[in-house]
């Protein structure tokens with residue numbers, strides 16, 4: 001018998017390390033490229049399967065899942081039926097990590113393999129987790145697995161949707177469990193492992209599913225989908241626990257040639273799933289994921305093969321081809337995250353608008369709020385959103401609303417103060433210009449942040465147009481139009497500081513058509529950007545106009561955006577004087593003013609002055625409680 005040259009399973013190690021190198025690259029790239037934000041779920045087949053279930057039951061994809069994850073999920077199932085549990089064996093980062101933990105445990109001679117009833121009983125846990133995860137994902141369209149998934153928690157640093165009370169125990173169980181117990185996560189906890197096992201029992205699983213479809217769609221019975229999922233889980237668990245083999249897949253199996261086998265039992269020891277290979281002719285154990293470690297490590301050439309042929313390369317090659325095919329197909333076809341219509345989208349007057357590059361369409365939640373907004377627009381009859389390309393498709397009845405008006409309804413105008421520090425008299429300069437690639441609310445925010453870096457720029461407002469029409473307000477003694485153009489044309493925006501610093505590619509362009517420039521009184525600018533106060537109280541309506549007087553004072557702080565939050569406190573405090581019945585602020589050519597309406601038979605200007613400049617405000621709360629706060633204002637009396 002000729003001996004094998006190498007006991008190393010290069011097929012598997014290459015793919016497993018390839019995944020880890022990719023993940024490490026995703027982790028460290030943001031340190032070098034602050035505009036890059038890693039998506040550790042971009043290729044998660046489990047998320048894709050949950051999302052597909054969500055799509056069939058409520059016509060929406062979960063979270064930020066796209067066709068890529070769905071295609072990988074479907075491919076994973078196909079791979080189980082055609083080949084084996086290839087994802088588990090060659091790609092799953094948790095599987096690889098727990099295997100490394102297991103190797104450490106074995107080295108320390110502290111690892112056991114659970115057997116008998118304990119093993120059988122614990123195997124039910126992964127089906128319970130699968131049921132819970134699918135149930136909550138489909139009913140909420142949010143990926144429930146994110147709350148506890150050790151992979152997601154580990155790579156996001158326990159941030160995002162992670163729930164610490166779920167994720168920390170799951171992480172500890174995965175690490176400690178895998179150290180002490182052989183393949184603890186894969187055998188007992190992994191919900192994806194539970195799905196792949198259901199696929200291994202593809203024939204009974206398909207029969208149960210077909211029966212459910214017939215009963216619900218043909219016989220008209222109402223059997224909610226959780227009953228189908230529950231039945232599939234119970235079926236797979238019973239088969240797994242009782243080692244029943246009933247038309248089981250996959251079609252590729254490890255086979256042992258007893259004539260060549262020397263019964264050295266190396267394969268039994270080397271099998272990561274602790275399968276007793278040396279006692280069977282064909283390995284049809286539910287835990288086998290065709291890693292081919294046994295074949296590679298068997299010292300007798302030809303004693304172990306796949307389907308009695310030298311095909312040990314096939315699982316790894318199939319893994320690469322299937323994964324590449326799934327990703328390629330998914331790039332050509334994208335399922336909508338939301339597909340909703342509340343009118344007849346096939347009507348003869350219905351037309352379609354598609355808009356791309358809407359960065360705020362990034363998940364199920366943002367798609368949902370977009371659809372809700374569109375429902376309020378008369379004439380719009382349906383929407384589809386595609387989060388991968390940040391696109392929307394809007395169906396509208398052209399007899400009710402035009403294409404331009406639909407685009408305007410999609411547009412969210414912005415009105416934002418940037419560096420305004422309380423200029424209250426004189427003139428404010430402005431320039432109105434069209435800006436390309438600035439339709440999305442995120443882009444308008446980034447534009448505002450670019451402009452904010454110039455301390456002479458007061459504010460930005462946008463309105464719909466193609467290109468988007470922006471008005472930039474500035475102090476001509478501090479900056480000018482050239483600086484504004486330079487700020488707009490910057491290629492990227494740096495936000496945050498230190499380790500929180502990120503960079504965003506911007507790429508806005510000023511459209512030279514129809515630029516207008518001018519000046520406006522500061523009072524007009526203030527009226528556009530800063531809210532005024534006008535509150536009546538103390539039975540204001542009961543007094544005739546000629547019984548009331550107005551006491552007007554300059555009030556510069558009315559133009560300070562930071563002071564706006566204190567205005568309700570001023571009103572509450574002033575109401576302690578029964579003679580004060582109304583407070584107004586306004587912006588005039590000579591500066592901001594406060595007008596205090598009072599009844600002269602009940603109070604006096606002196607009393608009002610002492611109310612306004614009292615060291616403390618006495619505030620009344622809706623629950624009738626009263627509190628004192630320091631007077632935040634200063635009145636020039």
Ligand code: SF4
Pocket residue numbers: 256260261262263264265266267268277278297298299300303304
């Ligand atoms: S199949 Fe190979 S490794 Fe397993 S017992 Fe036989 S000779 Fe040993």
Ligand code: SF4
Pocket residue numbers: 254270271272273274275277283287288289290291292293294295
């Ligand atoms: S039986 Fe062989 S192929 Fe299957 S899991 Fe064990 S070592 Fe891997």
